[in-house]
Each structure stands twice: as C-alpha cells, then as structure tokens.
Amino acid sequence: MANTTQAPGTAAPVVVLDGLTKKYGELTALDNVSLTISSGQILGLIGPNGAGKTTAIKILVGLLRPTSGTARIADADCVANARRIKHLVGYMPDKFGSYDNMRVREYLDFFGAAFAIPRKRRRARIEEVMEITGTTYMRDRYVESLSHGMAQRIGIARTLLHDPKVLIFDEPANGLDPQARVEMRELLLQLAASGKTLLVTSHILPELSRICDRVAIIIRGKLRAYGTVDEIGRQVSQRRNVEAQLASGEQTRAAAEIIRRLIESDSEVVESPTEAAVRFRTELRDVEFSNILKELIGAGIEVTQFRELQTDLEDAFMSFAQPPADGEDSPPVPVAAGARP
Numbered sequence: 001m002a003n004t005t006q007a008p009g010t011a012a013p014v015v016v017l018d019g020l021t022k023k024y025g026e027l028t029a030l031d032n033v034s035l036t037i038s039s040g041q042i043l044g045l046i047g048p049n050g051a052g053k054t055t056a057i058k059i060l061v062g063l064l065r066p067t068s069g070t071a072r073i074a075d076a077d078c079v080a081n082a083r084r085i086k087h088l089v090g091y092m093p094d095k096f097g098s099y100d101n102m103r104v105r106e107y108l109d110f111f112g113a114a115f116a117i118p119r120k121r122r123r124a125r126i127e128e129v130m131e132i133t134g135t136t137y138m139r140d141r142y143v144e145s146l147s148h149g150m151a152q153r154i155g156i157a158r159t160l161l162h163d164p165k166v167l168i169f170d171e172p173a174n175g176l177d178p179q180a181r182v183e184m185r186e187l188l189l190q191l192a193a194s195g196k197t198l199l200v201t202s203h204i205l206p207e208l209s210r211i212c213d214r215v216a217i218i219i220r221g222k223l224r225a226y227g228t229v230d231e232i233g234r235q236v237s238q239r240r241n242v243e244a245q246l247a248s249g250e251q252t253r254a255a256a257e258i259i260r261r262l263i264e265s266d267s268e269v270v271e272s273p274t275e276a277a278v279r280f281r282t283e284l285r286d287v288e289f290s291n292i293l294k295e296l297i298g299a300g301i302e303v304t305q306f307r308e309l310q311t312d313l314e315d316a317f318m319s320f321a322q323p324p325a326d327g328e329d330s331p332p333v334p335v336a337a338g339a340r341p
C-alpha cells in the first residue's frame with residue numbers, strides 16, 4: 001500500500017498514485033511511482049524531456065492503462081471508472097489543436113456542449129469561466145488569432161467549464177514570456193484558493209515550482225524527490241553553502257587558505273578575487289562557523305559579510321538530472337517521507 005495515511009489536521013488526498021508503472025515494450029516510462037495530492041494543493045511534476053510526466057498524466061485522465069499499480073482521483077479508479085474521471089478532471093494537454101474560424105465564445109460553447117451542459121446553463125457558465133481566467137475581453141476574438149499566452153488562458157477556461165475537482169495542466173507555462181508566466185502563476189494560485197486540486201508539469205524549473213505546495217521530481221520514469229521546495233533543497237545538500245565577503249579581492253587567497261585548513265578536506269573552496277569573495281560548502285555547525293570567522297579576523301582579513309546562501313532549487317534539480325555514469329543506476333537521493341522512490 002502507498003503511504004497515503006492522512007495525518008491529523010491535513011486535507012484528504014484527492015489524487016493517489018500507488019506503484020504506478022508503465023512500460024512501452026522494453027522501455028519503462030514510469031517506474032513504481034507513488035505520490036498523493038491533497039485537496040486544494042498544487043503539485044508540480046517536474047522532469048526533463050522524456051521523464052514520464054505526460055505518461056503519468058495520461059494514465060490519470062484515463063487515456064492510458066498502466067502496466068501495473070493504480071491511479072485514483074477522489075473515489076474513482078482511473079482505469080475502471082474512466083467515465084467518472086472525465087467529470088472529476090479538467091485536463092489541458094501541452095498541445096491543443098487549432099480551431100479555425102471559431103470565436104472564443106463559440107469555442108467554449110463547443111466544449112460546454114461536449115460536456116452536455118444544458119444550453120441555458122452553458123451561457124452563464126461560459127461567462128463565469130471567462131471571468132475567472134480574465135479572458136472576457138477576448139470573447140469575440142478568433143481562437144487562431146490569439147497569442148500563446150491568451151490561448152493558454154482559454155485552454156484553462158475550457159477545463160473549468162464542467163467545474164471539475166482536479167485540474168491537470170501539462171506544461172502550462174511553456175513558451176510564455178515572463179509577464180505571462182507571472183499571470184499564469186497568479187491564476188493557478190487563484191484556482192487552488194477556490195478549492196481546486198492542481199497537478200502541473202514542467203520540464204524546466206520555472207517560477208511555477210515556487211507556488212507549488214509539493215514538488216515531485218521525476219527522472220527517467222523514477223520519482224527522485226518529493227516534498228516541499230525547502231525539503232528538496234535540504235535533501236540535495238546536507239552541506240551548507242557559505243560565503244565570506246571581503247573588503248578587498250587581494251585577501252581572497254589568504255582567506256581561502258585559512259578556510260581550507262578549518263573545514264572538511266574534501267570540501268571545495270572557491271576563491272573569487274573579482275568579487276572579493278570566498279565560497280565553500282560545509283557540514284560544520286554554527287559554533288564552528290564563528291571559529292572560522294574569528295580566525296579570519298585574527299589573521300587581519302577584513303570580512304564585511306559572512307553568510308549562508310540558500311540552496312537553489314535549480315541546483316537540486318540539476319544534480320538529480322545528471323545522467324548516471326556508465327553501468328550505474330540513477331544517483332541515490334533520499335526522498336521525503338510519504339513518497340517511495
């Protein structure tokens with residue numbers, strides 16, 4: 001069984017993947033992936049091209065059968081109850097076809113009809129979803145004339161028509177300019193705040209990951225890390241990233257020598273005379289930090305700042321995504337409680 005037990009005070013799991021595996025012939029596109037998304041949460045499913053994200057999504061929306069394991073949304077199994085899944089989920093694929101000679105309102109009406117929303121109710125619902133997604137002003141525009149960012153918003157409006165519990169968006173931020181990414185992030189937060197549960201994928205680590213309650217990093221079909229952005233940052237590096245800023249670049253060599261003497265011998269110490277800075281990674285505790293600082297000052301080094309740098313999630317992702325050396329499996333990385341690699 002997956003570790004899906006509900007901790008006291010936490011929201012109920014709405015999406016549950018348990019040991020999900022999908023093979024295409026010899027290729028294992030998804031390998032025993034287990035994770036849960038609770039009600040109102042945003043989960044970012046992040047992985048490079050070919051990681052298995054779309055495969056996981058297609059199983060969830062009932063378009064693919066898993067080789068083994070299960071996927072459930074609310075009370076419905078994604079294979080056995082595919083019809084119910086369609087009502088529970090709003091799905092926006094990474095590419096949606098072109099609809100020539102259709103205005104936005106006609107396009108939404110077309111999909112509303114496909115969801116069998118009665119005509120009268122449909123008209124009001126189209127107004128509502130355009131309001132939610134900030135697309136009312138596009139109502140009379142032809143769909144093919146929309147910019148990519150506008151089209152993405154209409155794509156989201158379309159997924160909301162039947163008021164699903166769960167929204168699954170494949171690469172919603174792909175190809176958007178920085179401003180449109182900010183707007184997309186705000187829209188996703190607004191949808192989660194309105195009670196929707198969201199799963200969004202990305203092949204890069206965009207700003208989207210910052211708004212996710214949980215991030216799942218998937219590499220070559222395996223779940224390599226799962227947790228909050230902070231938890232994943234801590235998983236990747238037990239070592240703290242520290243920077244000593246000096247008054248002058250001329251003292252970087254002397255400072256680096258003192259630091260090398262005081263920290264673990266296998267730690268990398270990077271001197272940057274142009275920035276008048278020395279950076280290093282260490283497992284030392286605070287008390288030992290103060291000792292380094294004391295020694296630097298005692299040696300006449302003018303230290304203007306001595307601080308710990310944040311572990312960047314981008315660094316974490318890159319370290320997970322490194323291709324394994326020949327004959328090795330993926331690098332072993334601890335995974336947060338609640339997930340099984």
Ligand SMILES: Nc1ncnc2c1ncn2[C@@H]1O[C@H](COP(=O)(O)OP(=O)(O)OP(=O)(O)O)[C@@H](O)[C@H]1O
Pocket residue numbers: 024027029047048049050051052053054055056203
């Ligand atoms: N129908 C299929 N038949 C055979 N192999 C497939 C099929 N669909 C996907 N694959 C392979 O399975 C692996 C996972 O593909 P998937 O599309 O799920 O990855 P992804 O993470 O969504 O990638 P991207 O970011 O490029 O969309 C890839 O190696 C892909 O080539």
